[in-house]
Amino acid sequence: MTTASALTKPVQIRMTRRSPAYWRVTIDNPPLNVMSPEMVKQFQQVMNALEADEQVTLACDMSFASREKTIISQWEVGVGMVAGGGPMARLPRLIGRNRALEVLLSSEDIRAEQAEAYGYISRPGGRRARCVRRGARDADRQVRQMGDRQHQAARQHQLAAGRRTRRRVGCVHQSLGRSAAQEGIKALTARGFQKPGDVENRLGYYLGQI
Numbered sequence: 001m002t003t004a005s006a007l008t009k010p011v012q013i014r015m016t017r018r019s020p021a022y023w024r025v026t027i028d029n030p031p032l033n034v035m036s037p038e039m040v041k042q043f044q045q046v047m048n049a050l051e052a053d054e055q056v057t058l059a060c061d062m063s064f065a066s067r068e069k070t071i072i073s074q075w076e077v078g079v080g081m082v083a084g085g086g087p088m089a090r091l092p093r094l095i096g097r098n099r100a101l102e103v104l105l106s107s108e109d110i111r112a113e114q115a116e117a118y119g120y121i122s123r124p125g126g127r128r129a130r131c132v133r134r135g136a137r138d139a140d141r142q143v144r145q146m147g148d149r150q151h152q153a154a155r156q157h158q159l160a161a162g163r164r165t166r167r168r169v170g171c172v173h174q175s176l177g178r179s180a181a182q183e184g185i186k187a188l189t190a191r192g193f194q195k196p197g198d199v200e201n202r203l204g205y206y207l208g209q210i
């Protein structure tokens with residue numbers, strides 16, 4: 001896979017542009033793909049290249065997830081933070097207001113099957129993710145056939161959500177500075193947050209214990 005030349009070494013995010021409508025981004029920071037300071041810098045470079053600034057899953061035209069490995073969590077509320085700007089702006093429109101409140105306020109883990117049932121992802125795929133690559137190729141072909149103008153018209157609500165996301169980012173940063181949020185993150189980290197193990201595998205449960 002081609003590495004974006006602008007990324008800083010060691011490369012934790014690799015990006016390949018297969019076509020104008022099909023970009024493949026691989027996050028490779030094992031064992032947990034934790035958002036380290038270096039990854040944050042590389043992630044921002046990728047977002048700049050994609051001309052976006054949103055949380056990835058919610059900003060995609062379609063999204064697929066590994067049936068075996070996926071755990072989606074809006075964990076921020078569990079430690080006393082405001083959920084990221086992307087979820088606040090996009091999630092109610094994507095899965096409905098009631099379910100969005102459930103996801104945001106409960107901080108529960110969501111596996112691939114539940115995410116599909118809620119409409120959070122398009123569908124789960126197998127470990128080899130063949131359906132993901134096939135779906136991306138099919139979507140790329142359809143976009144090229146119907147033209148960029150029609151594609152943009154079909155996703156106007158996402159563009160509007162992107163503007164709302166940027167307005168909410170300040171709230172997220174402010175909430176991170178709250179003493180309650182700092183204490184929550186510290187307590188969760190002491191139990192093993194962002195390290196391989198049971199806390200990351202059952203984050204929703206441990207959020208309820210702090």
